[in-house]
Structure formats: C-alpha cells, structure tokens
Amino acid sequence: MHHAYVSFAVLLAVCAGKVSGDQLIYSDNALEGECIFVNATENSSFWLENPKPFGNATGGIRFDIAGNHPDLSLQIGSTIDWAASQRIKLSDLVSLQSLSPNEFTTVFLDFSTIQIPYSPSYPTLPDSWNIVLFMAFTEGGAEYYLDNIVLVE
Numbered sequence: 001m002h003h004a005y006v007s008f009a010v011l012l013a014v015c016a017g018k019v020s021g022d023q024l025i026y027s028d029n030a031l032e033g034e035c036i037f038v039n040a041t042e043n044s045s046f047w048l049e050n051p052k053p054f055g056n057a058t059g060g061i062r063f064d065i066a067g068n069h070p071d072l073s074l075q076i077g078s079t080i081d082w083a084a085s086q087r088i089k090l091s092d093l094v095s096l097q098s099l100s101p102n103e104f105t106t107v108f109l110d111f112s113t114i115q116i117p118y119s120p121s122y123p124t125l126p127d128s129w130n131i132v133l134f135m136a137f138t139e140g141g142a143e144y145y146l147d148n149i150v151l152v153e
Helices: none
Strands: 002-007 023-026 037-038 044-049 060-067 074-075 106-108 132-135 140-153
Touching: 037 044, 037 132, 132 140
Parallel strands: 002 044
Antiparallel strands: 023 140, 037 140, 044 132, 060 106, 060 140, 074 132
C-alpha cells in the first residue's frame, strides 16, 4: 500500500493535549488554489498526522470533499502504537452520488460511532489517536479535493 501524509503541524499548528474548542487543521475555501488535491492510486492512502495525540477528547472530524464519486474509506489511528479503528466507508457518511468534482460537500465523522477493536497489544487506543487516513481501494484509485478540515470538540 502506498501512503502519503501531511503533518497537521505543517498545515497549521494544533494545540497539544486536550482539545479546547474546534481545532482548524486546514482551510482555503477554494476548489482552485490551495485546497488539498489527492490523486490516489488503487490501494493507497493519504493521511493527516498530528505530532500530539488528539485522542478521545475530540468529538470528531469535519471536512469538505469534492470529487467524482471517490470510493474511499477513513480510519483513525495512531503512529504511537500503530493501532487503528475499523474502516469507515465514505459512503456510510455521505451519498457518493451527491459528490461532485466542482463543488464541496461537508462530511462529519463522529468519533463516538467508531468501533474500537479490542487488543491487549493496544491499551492506549483511542487515547493515542493522532492520524486520520483517507484510503482508496477501488480499481483505478480516486481523485479528490479536501478543504476546511476541522477537529471538532
């Protein structure tokens, strides 16, 4: 699997420790210009990484996405112990048919709805969450734009 990642700190410094209010990760409000464009090949992922865990003190993540019906899955995980949540299909959060390459659609992933796999090997999950992965598994991959990425309290 191919991975690309962007540090939250590179996009915008995020407060360490407990989240206090919504934390803006990235925003440009434009399809042309400075929004994030991802051209993912089959079985590849793009992730955003925060140097400090945002953990379960965060209510979720909200982001705007545009694309030609990108068939993606999301995961919340940890670079500390390399544990991760189950995959959440983008189609479970928003109708893929409603997505357009010319207009952003806002999506919210509520962290309280995420199934956390039990494992004695990963006792800190979800306290160690510090990455959000966008994964393309379909043949041909996926092209999409991301903007207005916010960790929501």
